[in-house]
Amino acid sequence: MSVPAPAPNGKFNVAQKGAAGMKLIATGLLVLMAISFFTARAYEPAYPALGWIKAFAEAAMVGGLADWFAVTALFRHPLGLPIPHTAIIPKNKDRIGDTLANFIRTNFLVPRVVARRMHRLDLAGAAGRFLKAPAGQESRIRGGASRLIADLAESLGDERLGGIVKSATARRLKEMQVSPLIGRALAQAINEDRHLPLLEAAIRWLARTLDSNEGMIRDMVRDRVSWVLRLASLDDKLANAIMDGLRKLALDMEADPAHPVRHKAELEMAKLANDLQTNPETMAKVERWKEQLIENQSVGLWLDGLWQQARAAIIKGAKNPDAAMAGELGKVIANAGHTLESDERLKAGINLFARRAIVGLAASYGDNIVKLVSDTIRGWDAKTITDRLEAAVGRDLQYIRINGTLVGGLVGACIHALDVLGL
Template sequence: MKAAATGLLVVMAAIFVIARHFEHAYPWVGYVKAFAEAAMVGGLADWFAVTALFRHPLGLPIPHTAIIPRNKDRIGDALANFLQQNFLVAPVVARRMRNMDVAGAVGRFLQAPQGEETRIRRGASRLIADLFESLDDERLGGLVKTSIANRIRKMEVSPLLGHALASAINEDRHVPMLEAAIRWTARALDANEGLIRDMVHKRANWVLKLAGLDAKLADAIVDGLRKLSADMHTDPAHPVRVKIEQALADLANDLQTKPETREKVEEIKQQLLDNKSVSMWLDTLWQKGREAIIRAARNPDAAMAGKLGDVLKSMGESLENDPRLKSAINMFVRRSVSGMAASYGGSIVKLVSETVRRWDAQTITDRLETTVGRDLQYIRINGTLVGGLVGVVLHALDAI
């Protein structure tokens, strides 16, 4: 573009010389001469103006030239202020994000059929896997374990347990557990029948042993226990079963309302957390969770095709189709981004300003000239042509 603009200026100069030579023989050539003369003036003026933006024309230190290199710091500050006032102000960010449906976009992404969005998904998966593998396993595991333990220590679990037990009783979700306990008791009785008979034989006096009544007493006890467990299993209204359910209901109430019960539960909780077995269990839990995350991240297609994929697709449908959830998430994102703009907008502006200040004059000149230089050369070409037309008009007016 520089060559084109300069070449046009050279052509106008050549036309001017030729027209000046033939002007006396052909009067109409005066219009051509006027066009070329004015075009040279316009082209040179615009060449000077364009060049003066980036450097001194012909290397001469003419005042008010090389404007951009001399004012690069001020340009950086002005650019930073422009960004801050027009883009990084919380109300502006919130207004620009008002029509952005982030929740819907995430929902559509999660529902994308297998094979779509794979490059983004695989890239994100590799990043997650590499992150979990690169972190110090022992330190991170200790951090996770400590965080979970501290969270549990601060949490009062007694009301939660009481509420969960009460809800289970109200919805009859405790019945399968109670029947399982009854069946376990019956199996334990069968497995330990010999132990029961031996205990009865040892505790019976010599009179019972002499009469052989200890064996009959043991048979009666075993048969009675068997009948009790069978009756409890088949009869939901059995008195013992009703008492057990009442005891569970009382326990649920005590866990939520009785201070002494809550204190006992808290003591048991603290003892469990201090137990080395629980600490080892938390370590195992972390290791299994970490391995599962890495395994799923290394094979995102398989993870998306399995139960995890079904869960994510279900989440995507909810995000896209539930207006209240979508509105809540979009509002959260909007407020988060606006808060980040308010909190870190100044740092971003400072980064822009300081980056421009660190650039040397030649760097910023080259970058700006590369970006807008093509249009500036068009200004030179237009100046040459417009100047020529003005020259023709002035020549015609002078001829009149």
């Protein structure tokens, strides 16, 4: 099934009008030659000099008609007659599309051609110059991109886009196994002794908790000792001994990095890091906790709040990109642009990466690109694409008709001159 070609734009309409104007001139010149021929032939017996005009006009008509036929045969049947080898473009639209696609493939999407072309381009330098451009420059690109981002963020709205973001985030978190990540992070922290501040903070918390809950601990001791100890007033001594022992344990653990209890705690942390990565039971338990946390209503409200703040910041920055770029963010981006432009080693590395990436795309997807071109042209309506091609090159083709008319006339005049001279 054929589909219409892309909708015409302003340039197409201008080209179409220009081609129509030149067609009118070429046709008018042909008509003028016909009038001149018949007029000269009628008055030639009385005025023999009109033989020159007759010869010129006669040959001009032949040349003009021949070129009219050739130009018309490219796009349609002349006078609607199904003459063989006419209406060439509509009949061979698919073959033309294949030929164009192969031309693009062999001349533009060959890896060595792309590499040679990319070798002349300094993408990193261009990106650096763009990033460090002062406020007001590159305003059309920046402004257009900013308006697009702001319009997109506003049109989707809080509820719709926020739901999309939250759903995508929740889905991604559910698919991700967090237990091995936590285990590797904890193991890395232990290997680099970054767990020590956490362990020392836990010891200090234990000491503060003992002090703040001393009364409760003493009551627990009294409730659990026998009445014999209470009768002998030994319950207070026991509670004092327990409190003193716990305080001394906390102080010794904080002061002595090699304390046995502290060492035991570190071994348990290392075991936990290993279990988080290898123990199926521990991993399943962490994943269940993760899912419960994701489903928690408070977490959902927190994610909504984060999204709303981010969306408001995006819209604010997009509506006033110059103001957003004037602060620290603008300085960071400008410095990055300066580095990209001035650091030759970095620039060479980025350009090499870009060149290899684009050459790789050409090698891997060149056939798909040309197939897209070929299939697109195959799907276009023949009449529409013919009209567009005729409008694009019709002005030059009408010049061919005009030139054919004039050159034919000059040839006719030369032949008449040879005839007059008896040669």
